Amino acid sequence: MNNPPSKEELIISIINYIENDVISELKGQKRFHAHVAKNSLNIILRQLRLEEENNSKEKKRLKEILKIDGDLIELNKILCEKINNDEININDNNLIDHLYKTTMEKLSIDQPNYSGYLAEKNN
Amino acid sequence: MNKTEKKIKDFLISKDKKFNSIFEIDKLPGGSSNETWIIKYNNSSKEKKIVLRRHFQGMRNIDNKYPPLSLKIESDVMMAAYEAKVPVPRVLYSTESNSDLGEGFFMEFIDGIALGNKIVDESFLKNKDVNLSKQCGLYLSKIHSINYKELNNIQKSEAADELEKYKEVYRNYNLSIPVFDFSIKWLERNIPINKRPYLLHGDFRNGNILMSKTSGVKSILDWELLHLGDPHEDLAWICVNSWRFGKINNPIGGFGKRKDFYNSYEKNSGFKINKKSLQFWEVLGTLKWGIMCLKMYDAYKTGYDKSVDRAAIGRRSSETEIDLLRLITKEFIDE
Numbered sequence: 001m002n003n004p005p006s007k008e009e010l011i012i013s014i015i016n017y018i019e020n021d022v023i024s025e026l027k028g029q030k031r032f033h034a035h036v037a038k039n040s041l042n043i044i045l046r047q048l049r050l051e052e053e054n055n056s057k058e059k060k061r062l063k064e065i066l067k068i069d070g071d072l073i074e075l076n077k078i079l080c081e082k083i084n085n086d087e088i089n090i091n092d093n094n095l096i097d098h099l100y101k102t103t104m105e106k107l108s109i110d111q112p113n114y115s116g117y118l119a120e121k122n123n
Numbered sequence: 124m125n126k127t128e129k130k131i132k133d134f135l136i137s138k139d140k141k142f143n144s145i146f147e148i149d150k151l152p153g154g155s156s157n158e159t160w161i162i163k164y165n166n167s168s169k170e171k172k173i174v175l176r177r178h179f180q181g182m183r184n185i186d187n188k189y190p191p192l193s194l195k196i197e198s199d200v201m202m203a204a205y206e207a208k209v210p211v212p213r214v215l216y217s218t219e220s221n222s223d224l225g226e227g228f229f230m231e232f233i234d235g236i237a238l239g240n241k242i243v244d245e246s247f248l249k250n251k252d253v254n255l256s257k258q259c260g261l262y263l264s265k266i267h268s269i270n271y272k273e274l275n276n277i278q279k280s281e282a283a284d285e286l287e288k289y290k291e292v293y294r295n296y297n298l299s300i301p302v303f304d305f306s307i308k309w310l311e312r313n314i315p316i317n318k319r320p321y322l323l324h325g326d327f328r329n330g331n332i333l334m335s336k337t338s339g340v341k342s343i344l345d346w347e348l349l350h351l352g353d354p355h356e357d358l359a360w361i362c363v364n365s366w367r368f369g370k371i372n373n374p375i376g377g378f379g380k381r382k383d384f385y386n387s388y389e390k391n392s393g394f395k396i397n398k399k400s401l402q403f404w405e406v407l408g409t410l411k412w413g414i415m416c417l418k419m420y421d422a423y424k425t426g427y428d429k430s431v432d433r434a435a436i437g438r439r440s441s442e443t444e445i446d447l448l449r450l451i452t453k454e455f456i457d458e
Contacts, residue, residue: 029152033431040431043435079304080301083301083308099301102301102302106444107444115369116371116449117442
């Protein structure tokens with residue numbers, strides 16, 4: 001076990017550094033890239049907090065739909081194949097429900113301020 | 124002045140002595156298949172600008188599976204658009220592929236704002252009589268009315284061709300994104316019928332339309348994706364949520380309402396818009412942007428562009444997933 005700070009604390013310290021000390025010093029494309037760097041760190045921060053729970057929920061749903069076990073990469077590959085081969089109907093409500101839930105979970109990490117995510121969340 | 128800048132200056136002086144006053148030549152950042160240069164000179168003691176577009180280092184890359192459109196065709200179409208009273212920069216001089224500068228053209232510089240996030244701001248327009256959606260509908264109808272039979276070598280790409288093209292790009296990445304496979308399946312089952320091909324702009328969206336705060340649309344830019352196809356493709360692309368810059372309740376580029384845009388288009392073109400076709404093209408447009416995000420990330424992965432934004436943009440592909448699901452499974456509502 002490592003001594004403090006935690007992974008999260010370290011990332012937050014870098015985010016604050018970029019936001020408070022770096023961005024104001026830069027212009028044009030470099031400034032834009034500093035913003036992007038800050039956003040990427042925020043994605044990692046959210047992923048550290050949410051990924052494990054999101055992935056276990058996704059896997060549970062995939063196992064129910066596909067009726068087989070495997071890791072997430074394998075299960076998603078099989079789901080895509082079954083959609084392509086018409087083995088799963090795209091009008092199937094269980095499929096659609098799963099796709100919505102998975103997408104919302106992804107966006108809770110990637111872009112929780114995205115207009116489409118917020119519109120669906122407040123629906 | 125480097126070699127290329129010298130060539131630009133020499134070419135312009137051979138066309139008009141006023142270009143002896145050129146005092147600055149800058150290449151704009153970005154652009155992997157084409158270069159854009161801004162040339163500044165003085166005329167009657169006023170600072171003037173003109174723009175050069177030419178293929179990367181003057182050569183069109185035809186090794187690419189989807190090579191960039193020939194700039195000869197791009198300038199031919201822009202000239203035809205100018206004649207059809209579409210607001211576009213006037214093409215001033217063309218340069219041939221065997222010339223010092225390679226294939227390209229010079230055009231007039233037009234002042235305005237093309238930054239999508241600025242244009243969607245409610246305080247952007249200072250003139251309440253201007254309706255950007257109505258203007259866009261009118262000018263798009265003029266683009267679609269251009270008689271392309273007088274122009275040569277314009278490629279046709281209909282719904283099935285466009286779908287196939289992006290499907291192939293996605294498949295080549297060997298990724299399993301179930302919402303993309305779900306959307307591809309839905310698109311394959313809903314391919315619309317297009318009665319005849321029209322000349323399309325191909326990238327008609329907020330960000331490619333130069334605007335002014337007082338008069339609205341000033342100029343329509345970025346013609347490199349022009350092709351022949353279904354008018355609904357252009358009508359839907361400007362509505363893709365990623366081009367609304369956060370203003371989801373303004374479906375036309377984040378600045379306007381569907382009814383203003385469609386009514387203006389129909390009134391000026393006599394064309395009857397089909398809602399099912401619009402839905403198809405808005406779904407395909409959304410999928411295209413999602414796949415383009417992966418493509419830009421691939422430039423990072425393969426080492427072509429190691430910038431921090433090329434890495435991050437891969438994660439923007441998931442924004443299109445929620446838009447795809449909503450477009451396909453909910454009633455396609457027109458606001």
